[in-house]
Amino acid sequence: MARDGAPVEAWAMTAPAIQLTALSKNFGSVHAVVDVDLQIHRGEVVALLGPNGAGKSTTIDLALGLSHPTTGTAHLFGDDPRAAIVDGRVGAMLQGGALLPDLTVAQTVALVASAHRAPLPVDEALERAGIRDLAARRVSKLSGGQLQRARFAVAVVSDPELLILDEPTAAMDVESRRDFWLSMRQFTAEGRTVVFATHYLDEADFFADRIVILGAGRVVADGTPGEVKSVVSGRTIRFEVDSGETDAAAAVIPHLPGIRSLDRRADRFTLVTDDSDRTLRALLDAVPTARDIEITAHTMDDAFLALTTKAPLPRPTKAAHLTKAV
Amino acid sequence: MPYRYILLESLRQLRNVRALAFTFVIPLVMLLIFGSLYGSSGQQEQRSGLPWLIVTTVQMASYGGMLAALSQAFAITTERSIGWNRQLRITPLSGVGYLVSKVAAALLVALCTIIVLCAVSIVVLGARMDALHWFTAILGIWIGVIPFALIAVALGQYARPSFAQPLFTVVFLGMAILGGLWIPLEVMPTRVISIAQTVPSYWLNKLGQIGANGAGNALLPIVILAAWTVALAALIAWRYRRDAARA
Secondary structure: OOOOOOOHHHHHHHOOOEEEEEEEEEEOOEEEEEEEEEEEOOOOEEEEEOOOOOOHHHHHHHHOOOOOOOEEEEEEOOEOHHHHHHOOOEEEEOOOOOOOOOOEHHHHHHHHHHHOOOOOOHHHHHHHHOOHHHOOOEHHHOOHHHHHHHHHHHHHOOOOOEEEEEOOOOOOOHHHHHHHHHHHHHHHHOOOEEEEEOOOHHHHHHHOOEEEEEEOOEEEEEEOHHHHHHOOOOEEEEEEOOHHHHHHHHHHHHHOOOEEEEEEEOOEEEEEEOOHHHHHHHHHHHOOOOEEEEEEEOOHHHHHHHHHOOOOOOOOOOHHHHHHHO | OOHHHHHHHHHHHHHOHHHHHHHHHHHHHHHHHHHHHHHOOOOEOOOOOOEHHHHHHHHHHHHHHHHHHHOHHHHHHHHHHHOHHHHHOOOOOOHHHHHHHHHHHHHHHHHHHHHHHHHHHHHOOOOOOOHHHHHHHHHHHHHHHHHHHHHHHHHHHHOOHHHHHHHHHHHHHHHHHHOOOOOOHHHOOHHHHHHHOOOHHHHHHHHHHHHHHOOOOOHHHHHHHHHHHHHHHHHHHHHHHHHHHHO
16 A cells, blocks of 8 residues: 555555445345445545435445455555554444433443543533533433434544544434534534535535445445536426427427426426526527426435436436436 | 453443342342241251351352343343444444453342342341351352353343343243252252252352352362353354354
């Protein structure tokens, strides 16, 4: 791994937080993760998106060394994942990792802290999770959102450089989600690395510097939120035409400027365009009876659907793929 | 070894009053009944010359210690089923460290149970013996409990939560009856007595009686209990490696 004769230690100092190389994992005949190459640098905040069964949790388990890859390797900070965990450099909130119901929040954090070599004081871990007031509360009495924050306190008690969060805001209401991401901002402001899997695309859009989308165990997109959204750039124009004029309209519309795709259901048309202003002006000239016109911008959801509905995909810039998604 | 974790974890199990009440009440009640039944007349057991009250106390302390150690199996199955182990895997605590913490907790909970039962016998039933013999009796029982701490870990590894209770009941009933912890083996048929000499609870009680007596050959019980310990540790290690390889 050492580059051009650089000493190995120097490489280890700057090794990426996460390095997955040709990683695959099979469960019997199920290919949960297929040939994933992924490098996450220090200080990055990366969202891992994908539908259920896309391989997010398996990828996280492999990265943490909780599960052995069928082929390929996983390294954290240039080292074996277990070594990074033992050093206290990694914190995680995992799927299916629960807390003991009969302990209080403070006892839970203290118990996990006692297993670490150089943990934060319990109070500070609670402070970082914003749940100092819940210290004496029993875990069984916590609400869904409070429980997630208690698990966050457990994840940060080793003062990790890398946090891996598998659906951290599941079971949170809107307000707790906002509070949670605010405390995450504090955490990442200090240059730490965060990788989080989520179902909430707006969270990824709002909080991540980089979005990695998994579909059927493969990486189907990797880029900034802007880049990922631009995969389905453009806008959608929807309108209706009076029944008598549908066929005439259908003849003209494909020749409008900027059009990438066209879908027609009876009297209702849906166009995807790269330049909605120009398309709309031309449309009003060519089909003056068009009515109930709606123009919508593409959202992260559209990008997500476009990328994951038919994985594995080539870069889906062709209209053929988009018609399906729009 | 993560000593701080092991200490906190053992104390946590000791604080778990609900589980302790369960393991503690049965031997306590039995001690009070059998102790007053056999102890009041000051009879002595013929072979060892020990007062029956002391014999009964050692039996019940052995039974209580065994039950307390075995009940750690539930802590393990519960923690496994809710995913606490998964949480612990993101800490420096190794799988071996986790299992050691469970053995330590089982031994601590057992020791407290043994001491409290002996204290009840002294205070309530008026059992009398010099301090050294109480000490060696308690030590003997405690050493004898070691295989049961390992049986608890093995049960915790092998049993699913729904199956843990019946399995636990079979193990502790079998061990209590065959080991002569409830009823003196003398009343049993000879075939049962020969089977009894293969189970660790028999030797746990024996070691306690030898300790109370301050005399007798402790080597045989210790060798047999050590053999059980090694065999159980091997079983646990095998299962642990298999589970780790499957991940």
